[in-house]
Amino acid sequence: MNIGIDVDEVLVEHLDAFLDYHNYTYGTKIQKKDMFSYSFEKVIGETEQDTRKKLLHFFKTDFFHNMKPIAGAREAIALLAKEHQLSAITARPSVLLEQTEQLIATQFPYFSNITLTNQWHGVGKKISKSEVCIEKKITIMVDDSLTHAMDCASRGIHVLLADFGYPWNQTPELPENIKRVHSWKQIVDEVERYGRSNRTGKTKKV
């Protein structure tokens, strides 16, 4: 199968790195559990422009360059890559292309391609994750964002919604083609299960 995989909060702890940067630089004490929204400006109560400025500075710091992989992600990606084609699909701004390619090449050297959809704090052309999924014939998309999950699910893509204790993607109900998952082990299991049931479905039709 072709599997699409988001980068921030799915492969790497981007938010932890940003909060460390912010708490260190501005003397705040914001924790991940406070992030009821992934839009930082909403959580802290500032303008989008203020947050954008902070992010652009953060991208140049060691906090950004030394962000840690999510627990179990490296092993799981290596395992999935044995049987599937993996595409990294991230909403990161285009200015982070080089850093993102370097991150994937060094920490997760198993991806066939990387796409930045430029959807947050980015100037220039934006593309939705579902459009990328359609173009790359993605069967399963793994993402922590409810917005991207709903976007992809609405185009018939099976979505695994990464929830590693993430307040920002909570919701009372999910469409049937979005499955909430709580660990990389569960993601690997769900991919296998989906692959099996898909094969069975095809056999039955023949």
Ligand SMILES: [Mg+2]
């Ligand atoms: Mg993400």
